Amino acid sequence: MAELKYVGKEIPRLIAQDMVRGKAIFTGDIKVANMAYGRVLRSPHPHAEIVRIDASAAEAMPGVHAVVTYKDVPADCFLTNGMSPARHAKPLDKKVRYIGDAVALVVADSEDIADEAIEKVDVEYKVLPAALTIDEALAEDAPQIYEQLPGNVAPLTFFLVDNLDYETGDLEKGFADADIIIDLDTELTSGQNPLTAEAPTIIASWDGEGVLHFYASCAAPSYTAFNVANSLNMPYERIHVEAPCCGGSFGSKLFMGNVYPLLFAALMAKKADRPVLYAMTKEEHLAANQTRMSMKANIKLGVKKDGTSTAIALRQWCEAGVAATCQENMMSVGGISLTMLSRSRNIRYKGDVVITNRVPSGTFRGYGYMETTAIITRAICRACRELDIDPVRYFEVNALKQGGQYYNSLAVGREWQVSVSPDWDVLVRETAKKFRWDERFKGWGVPTKIDGHKRRGVGCALCGQSDLGGMAANTNIMINNGCGVIVQTTMNEHGTGVRDTYRKLVAEELDIPLEKVTIAKADTQGAPSDFGSMAARSTYAGGMTAILACRDLKEKLCKQAEKRLNVPADDWEFVGGKMRRKSNGEEHILPEILIAPNSLTGTGHWDGVENANVCNMQFVEVEVDIETGVVSLIDQMSGVDAGKVVNPLGLKNQVESFYPGIDMALMEETVWDSNDNRILTANMVDYKTRTFNDVAHHDMVVLESFKDKESVFPFGAMGIAEPCMTPSGPAVQMALYNATGVEVLEYPFTPQRVLAALKKKEECK
Amino acid sequence: MVKEQLRPIITLNVNGREYELPVGEGVNEISPSETLVHTLRDRLGLTGAKLGCGQGVCGCCTVIMEGKAIASCVTLTLDCEGARITTIEGLADTATGELNNLQQAFVDKCGFQCGYCTSGIIMAAQALLDENPFPAEAEVREALAGNYCRCGTHYTAVDAVMTCVEKNREV
Numbered sequence: 001m002a003e004l005k006y007v008g009k010e011i012p013r014l015i016a017q018d019m020v021r022g023k024a025i026f027t028g029d030i031k032v033a034n035m036a037y038g039r040v041l042r043s044p045h046p047h048a049e050i051v052r053i054d055a056s057a058a059e060a061m062p063g064v065h066a067v068v069t070y071k072d073v074p075a076d077c078f079l080t081n082g083m084s085p086a087r088h089a090k091p092l093d094k095k096v097r098y099i100g101d102a103v104a105l106v107v108a109d110s111e112d113i114a115d116e117a118i119e120k121v122d123v124e125y126k127v128l129p130a131a132l133t134i135d136e137a138l139a140e141d142a143p144q145i146y147e148q149l150p151g152n153v154a155p156l157t158f159f160l161v162d163n164l165d166y167e168t169g170d171l172e173k174g175f176a177d178a179d180i181i182i183d184l185d186t187e188l189t190s191g192q193n194p195l196t197a198e199a200p201t202i203i204a205s206w207d208g209e210g211v212l213h214f215y216a217s218c219a220a221p222s223y224t225a226f227n228v229a230n231s232l233n234m235p236y237e238r239i240h241v242e243a244p245c246c247g248g249s250f251g252s253k254l255f256m257g258n259v260y261p262l263l264f265a266a267l268m269a270k271k272a273d274r275p276v277l278y279a280m281t282k283e284e285h286l287a288a289n290q291t292r293m294s295m296k297a298n299i300k301l302g303v304k305k306d307g308t309s310t311a312i313a314l315r316q317w318c319e320a321g322v323a324a325t326c327q328e329n330m331m332s333v334g335g336i337s338l339t340m341l342s343r344s345r346n347i348r349y350k351g352d353v354v355i356t357n358r359v360p361s362g363t364f365r366g367y368g369y370m371e372t373t374a375i376i377t378r379a380i381c382r383a384c385r386e387l388d389i390d391p392v393r394y395f396e397v398n399a400l401k402q403g404g405q406y407y408n409s410l411a412v413g414r415e416w417q418v419s420v421s422p423d424w425d426v427l428v429r430e431t432a433k434k435f436r437w438d439e440r441f442k443g444w445g446v447p448t449k450i451d452g453h454k455r456r457g458v459g460c461a462l463c464g465q466s467d468l469g470g471m472a473a474n475t476n477i478m479i480n481n482g483c484g485v486i487v488q489t490t491m492n493e494h495g496t497g498v499r500d501t502y503r504k505l506v507a508e509e510l511d512i513p514l515e516k517v518t519i520a521k522a523d524t525q526g527a528p529s530d531f532g533s534m535a536a537r538s539t540y541a542g543g544m545t546a547i548l549a550c551r552d553l554k555e556k557l558c559k560q561a562e563k564r565l566n567v568p569a570d571d572w573e574f575v576g577g578k579m580r581r582k583s584n585g586e587e588h589i590l591p592e593i594l595i596a597p598n599s600l601t602g603t604g605h606w607d608g609v610e611n612a613n614v615c616n617m618q619f620v621e622v623e624v625d626i627e628t629g630v631v632s633l634i635d636q637m638s639g640v641d642a643g644k645v646v647n648p649l650g651l652k653n654q655v656e657s658f659y660p661g662i663d664m665a666l667m668e669e670t671v672w673d674s675n676d677n678r679i680l681t682a683n684m685v686d687y688k689t690r691t692f693n694d695v696a697h698h699d700m701v702v703l704e705s706f707k708d709k710e711s712v713f714p715f716g717a718m719g720i721a722e723p724c725m726t727p728s729g730p731a732v733q734m735a736l737y738n739a740t741g742v743e744v745l746e747y748p749f750t751p752q753r754v755l756a757a758l759k760k761k762e763e764c765k
Numbered sequence: 766m767v768k769e770q771l772r773p774i775i776t777l778n779v780n781g782r783e784y785e786l787p788v789g790e791g792v793n794e795i796s797p798s799e800t801l802v803h804t805l806r807d808r809l810g811l812t813g814a815k816l817g818c819g820q821g822v823c824g825c826c827t828v829i830m831e832g833k834a835i836a837s838c839v840t841l842t843l844d845c846e847g848a849r850i851t852t853i854e855g856l857a858d859t860a861t862g863e864l865n866n867l868q869q870a871f872v873d874k875c876g877f878q879c880g881y882c883t884s885g886i887i888m889a890a891q892a893l894l895d896e897n898p899f900p901a902e903a904e905v906r907e908a909l910a911g912n913y914c915r916c917g918t919h920y921t922a923v924d925a926v927m928t929c930v931e932k933n934r935e936v
Binding site for chain 1: 792798806811812813814815816817818819820822823824825852853854856857864868869871872873874875877878879880881882883884886887903905906907909910911912913914915916917918919920921922923
């Protein structure tokens with residue numbers, strides 16, 4: 001194989017200069033002529049009908065341009081992504097359904113004026129009984145939150161599929177073969193917030209032709225436009241999204257169904273007849289945007305003494321809050337954990353999406369499988385404890401190997417996929433070795449070290465997902481006669497280095513210098529539609545379109561050379577920035593075939609191929625103070641297999657993005673008032689996160705299984721990013737057990753919960 | 766006839782340049798409740814400082830005032846009369862545009878991901894380095910205790926600062 005010039009080399013990020021100079025432009029930095037500012041009046045009741053709303057006093061205030069209420073929302077406007085259940089949630093409705101639901105949108109010359117005007121909107125509510133929890137919503141006499149969703153359940157649907165439940169193999173036999181069966185009712189309730197540093201920020205404007213333009217802080221401009229179009233009943237091409245720098249996504253800036261911020265901005269811009277900036281406040285971001293899904297679940301897992309899993313069944317009730325917009329998709333994606341964490345082919349999955357009077361749950365890094373990994377690993381821990389199996393042994397024997405089968409319910413008709421990814425048991429072993437697991441793991445419930453009232457313990461967890469190649473991607477590459485190319489893609493940068501990856505792959509495939517490659521802005525009018533930068537798919541699915549576009553472009557160059565220079569296309573090749581004749585080595589420069597200004601464009605199209613999957617293995621050591629109940633992270637080790645690394649420091653950064661996973665287990669929690677589901681942690685003092693002075697020792701294993709080898713991946717590069725925070729929480733849970741001998745299931749492991757568990761253990765003695 | 770108008774003004778010195786801004790309740794005037802981050806971003810066009818939490822917790826809006834790193838979202842502009850303020854736009858060499866050592870280290874070590882928190886992190890670190898060019902890693906981490914980063918630059922951003930410290934030693 002030819003030596004790679006750019007892939008795998010450390011080259012400063014494209015946006016680096018702008019970032020360190022403070023010149024990188026984010027949506028909130030943009031000022032459009034005549035732009036006004038929007039604010040949202042939000043409901044103080046969890047469930048109520050708006051009996052009367054009078055905005056006249058607000059509208060009369062100097063500097064106020066418009067007040068939007070439910071009366072301004074078209075009757076057929078519902079949030080939808082085209083795969084959600086029956087259209088039900090509206091951006092503003094005559095009913096409000098959670099504390100924080102939008103009641104009125106105010107447009108004014110400044111945010112301060114809008115805030116003042118909000119106070120003058122007079123609303124009379126008729127308070128309705130609310131269903132605050134999954135159990136309350138499923139109760140027989142529960143208040144109906146939407147007419148369209150009887151029993152407060154949103155059926156699982158997907159494009160052309162009306163049932164995402166499945167059962168395959170022989171569950172009965174599988175469980176009969178097991179030496180132990182764990183049957184565990186459990187739940188996840190911490191409602192972690194994606195909490196991008198930049199809150200969702202949108203500028204909307206309508207032009208005279210009726211095209212709706214956005215500057216949007218988003219990671220997937222095409223998909224965002226598609227979802228806005230669906231929700232507003234407009235054609236895709238009439239929605240234009242340009243994405244400036246995106247201040248973090250973690251799934252929350254995909255606007256995959258939850259398009260509230262965009263619809264708010266669009267409705268305000270329409271009524272005020274001017275561009276409107278809607279920048280969510282941090283309080284709204286924490287209390288009225290979206291959280292990780294809460295759920296109740298039952299996990300049943302059969303395991304043999306040798307660590308082999310023989311059967312696995314998962315039942316989930318997932319909380320959508322007031323808008324079922326993507327949960328069914330998250331659950332289908334989450335179902336992948338059944339065959340990533342168990343090698344059994346006897347599997348059963350059943351799920352329901354439950355509507356409650358609560359802030360919507362939504363897309364979040366670890367899309368469904370972070371939740372299932374947490375739940376299944378609880379059962380794995382119990383089984384391994386009972387049978388005294390080393391957990392590393394369990395992950396090793398159950399890990400998926402190349403050519404092995406795994407079940408992806410979204411690959412309709414060919415659900416049993418055949419893995420083209422590396423053998424994941426190698427990753428498990430290599431990461432364990434570097435962590436010195438054999439030396440540090442002293443057995444279940446046995447501390448690694450005791451120092452007074454401090455106990456240390458180690459834990460580990462594995463996760464996998466199969467979204468790498470899924471869904472469509474498209475890239476266009478345009479070459480000019482100076483041999484420079486412009487890459488047109490809507491894959492937006494949100495920190496992962498996706499655009500640097502494209503630049504390297506294109507330079508490599510076209511054999512031109514890196515500085516000849518320019519990546520155009522992520523703009524839906526300037527690039528073909530694409531599912532977007534998410535799910536660790538941009539390197540593989542996106543990268544493949546870049547490669548295919550390059551190949552198409554080279555073909556077109558050869559045809560153009562034939563036309564201009566009367567030599568058959570198949571005698572030409574594009575090498576080193578020149579057209580070269582294969583037969584005699586004769587070289588011609590591009591101006592000979594392309595008279596400026598002129599260009600040729602290659603297109604790369606990818607329909608979405610599965611069979612690709614990615615795993616992440618993590619080890620942690622924690623220290624538990626059994627007097628105070630404080631749990632601290634001492635050491636962390638991540639293992640990834642990149643296939644082939646593209647951006648070394650970019651990869652390091654992504655691997656090191658595990659803290660939200662650790663802190664889902666250690667400190668992050670959305671606290672709801674049990675009386676009305678008001679969020680009590682709606683600021684960054686009360687919502688706990690980690691800063692720079694509280695980090696543990698950390699190391700990583702980076703394998704490159706496809707380096708210098710043939711593979712289906714572009715130059716062997718797979719993408720590793722999304723799962724990097726998924727195994728962290730379950731690993732902490734195991735380490736906490738090994739340090740103290742107590743099992744704490746409820747995230748986060750606060751001192752109160754740990755002390756309560758320790759006390760209970762003492763009492764049981 | 767000559768008209769006279771008495772207008773209260775405030776003087777800010779930002780990145781070595783003096784700005785005189787009118788004070789009052791009008792649209793183009795600095796009101797008593799206006800915070801420095803808005804003045805910098807909306808009036809002076811210096812958008813490098815970002816508005817994050819609005820409560821002085823996340824550090825995205827950090828700038829240096831009179832040698833100290835401050836959260837400009839909880840600093841009233843009217844309290845900054847005469848103050849010398851440096852924003853991230855003021856770090857590079859004004860004549861040549863050359864990055865300072867800290868900025869260059871963030872480029873070389875890829876000390877950022879999405880970048881929204883980065884200018885705040887650089888400014889907090891710069892304030893420390895101005896005071897102590899050779900801090901230990903623990904001191905750097907303490908100086909960044911008020912900076913929130915969701916992407917996970919908890920290691921590479923500190924690597925970048927420490928790289929700059931090493932460079933300071935060479936000089």
